Amino acid sequence: TMALFLGARRWIARRGFERTYPVLMRDTACTEPLVAALAPESGERILYVRGAQAEPVLALARRFPGTAFVGLEADAERATLMRAEAAAASLSNVKAFAYEADGRMPFPPASFDKVALVMALHSLRPEEKLRIARESLRVLRRRGSLLASDLDLARGAQEGALVKVASMVFGEERLRPHRDGTWPDILSEAGFARVKRLGTHSVLAARVAVVRASRR
Numbered sequence: 001t002m003a004l005f006l007g008a009r010r011w012i013a014r015r016g017f018e019r020t021y022p023v024l025m026r027d028t029a030c031t032e033p034l035v036a037a038l039a040p041e042s043g044e045r046i047l048y049v050r051g052a053q054a055e056p057v058l059a060l061a062r063r064f065p066g067t068a069f070v071g072l073e074a075d076a077e078r079a080t081l082m083r084a085e086a087a088a089a090s091l092s093n094v095k096a097f098a099y100e101a102d103g104r105m106p107f108p109p110a111s112f113d114k115v116a117l118v119m120a121l122h123s124l125r126p127e128e129k130l131r132i133a134r135e136s137l138r139v140l141r142r143r144g145s146l147l148a149s150d151l152d153l154a155r156g157a158q159e160g161a162l163v164k165v166a167s168m169v170f171g172e173e174r175l176r177p178h179r180d181g182t183w184p185d186i187l188s189e190a191g192f193a194r195v196k197r198l199g200t201h202s203v204l205a206a207r208v209a210v211v212r213a214s215r216r
Contacts, residue, residue: 017165020204024162025053029203030119033210034149035060037198042066044113047105047139049132051120058085061094070112071096072105103131110141117148119208121186122178123170129183133190140215146192152200152209153181161205187213 024030031054040046040060048057049072057071073079075098082096097106115136121129136146154160160179167175177183187195192213200209 014169017162017169020162021166022053024204024206025051025119026055027203029201030149030208031055033199033201033208034116034118034147037210037212038114038116038147040064040067040069040114044068045070045111047072047107047112047115047136048118049116049120049136050118051123054119056082056085057094057096058082058089058091061086061091062089065093067093069094070107073098075099103128103135105135105139107139109138110144111139113141113144115140115144115146117146117150119150121148121183122151122166122175125171125174126177126186129177129186130190133186133192137191137215142215144215146187146213146215148184148187148211148213149208150183150211151175151178152183152197152207153179154207155202158205159202159207163206181209184209184211184213187211 043066045068047070048060050056052074057069061069071082071094073082073096079096079098086094086096100106117132117136120132140146151163154163163175163179167179177186184195184197193216195211195213198210198212200207
């Protein structure tokens with residue numbers, strides 16, 4: 001009976017999460033503070049790495065036509081779809097790629113001025129978080145910067161609700177650094193310098209932080 005109870009609880013949690021999560025990911029509060037910190041400039045080349053259901057890079061490409069954007073998608077199918085949408089919108093300043101089979105980013109070293117990780121870490125296992133952080137460092141130019149937005153330590157039970165449910169969906173190991181607010185440490189471990197939390201803000205039933213890190 002206990003196993004049935006826990007199974008039903010997980011099912012209810014997953015259903016609630018599946019309804020709330022896309023709404024959270026589309027909330028401008030998940031992207032606008034990061035965009036403000038990213039501050040795209042004309043002539044820059046920016047890599048935009050997004051988590052599942054996070055806002056795609058197309059809106060940024062429209063807002064900053066002088067900046068070259070590259071969207072990194074989870075798989076080839078999503079990358080193809082993104083390229084088609086960019087072509088349909090006549091956006092010539094954006095391209096889309098997918099991860100390679102081993103999880104590496106398909107770019108040579110020092111390819112980008114900035115990297116944006118948009119709600120891209122919390123659903124990953126610890127070793128996957130570290131791999132993305134190391135790959136981000138590899139493709140950044142010297143003195144380049146990384147901006148990351150992601151789920152952060154809650155201030156109160158209401159803000160902690162979604163992270164708690166996400167732990168049941170994705171697994172406690174993946175969400176623990178977000179529940180205790182230590183997830184920026186992965187950037188330091190990957191070799192980034194000057195890792196700093198720029199601010200946090202409440203979004204629906206969660207709290208989201210924006211973190212900046214630099215390549216030496």
